[in-house]
Amino acid sequence: MPKITIVFASQDGQTASIARQIALHLVNYSIEVEVINLAAGPPDGAVLDESDVVVVAAAIRYGHPLATAERFLSCNAARLVQMPLVMLSINLTARKPDKRSYETSVYLRKWVQRHKLAPVLTASIAGKLDYPNYRWFDRVMIQLIMRMTEGPTDPTTCIEFTDWQQVNDLADEIATLV
Ligand SMILES: Cc1cc2nc3c(=O)[nH]c(=O)nc-3n(C[C@H](O)[C@H](O)[C@H](O)COP(=O)(O)O)c2cc1C
Structure with a gap:
């Protein structure tokens, strides 16, 4: 069975709820899903190696993704650049539907470019x-x-x-x- 790993960084809980809802919705498919809260520590490399897709969801605080997400991406960039990666930025700017895409979300663009990643899917989601x-x-x-x-x-x-x-x-x- 294919596997999707969802890694999230949340301060007040909304990003956690979004990560869990994605996992819940994926129950409709024959896919193994693992949800990892970065507050409990980063996953070891083996978890990523056995995943077919990695989803990273991070809350924005004062213009930046939470530090745990930044550390996770910095430490795993070499691995993540070689696999299907999804990056989700959770913030309040995305309450406006026209601020939810890579082209229109400054948070998303800066995030992807800073880590030199090549996600196959990105989105900005309102918190x-x-x-x-x-x-x-x-x-x-x-x-x-x-x-x-x-x-x-x-x-x-x-x-x-x-x-x-x-x-x-x-x-x-x-x-x-x-
Ligand atoms: C201290 C603080 C700073 C924030 N800074 C931003 C920001 O710079 N831009 C933005 O769009 N949203 C900002 N937000 C909104 C959060 O991204 C939003 O509340 C989100 O739901 C937080 O996710 P979490 O509940 O998983 O921590 C901020 C919220 C807080 C409490």
Whole structure:
């Protein structure tokens, strides 16, 4: 049975939910799926070697993917460049449908280019805005970003912007890669 490994870096849980939804959707196919949370430590090389496709999903914080995802890609770039790789960037800019592609997402483009990777599939996926759970500094900073990009600034706002149809469609596309 072909195998897909989904490796994710999540701070507040939304990227974890997206990774798990992709895995859940892949149950519709005869594919073995392993989901790895980088917070619990990086997978060893053997896990990647036995995978037919690797999916990396990382949350964006202040313009950059989480450090665990960056470390994972830096350490495994030589291996990942030789296999079908999917890179998913989770952020709030992608709440706008026209900011979800490689061409329109600066986060995606910089990410791929920085690691000199050649993913077969990329996407920017909207995450969650959760002001009540942010620390004061983060809340003020995100409000500033939202003001500049015409998003919600009410500090009581908690909105899941994730387009689950996009996530399921991506899972279908990922399934075609094995
Ligand atoms: C401190 C902080 C900084 C963030 N910086 C950005 C950013 O620079 N650009 C963006 O589009 N989204 C930004 N976000 C939104 C997150 O990417 C979004 O909430 C995502 O769902 C986080 O994923 P996670 O729940 O897996 O950690 C930020 C969120 C927080 C809390």
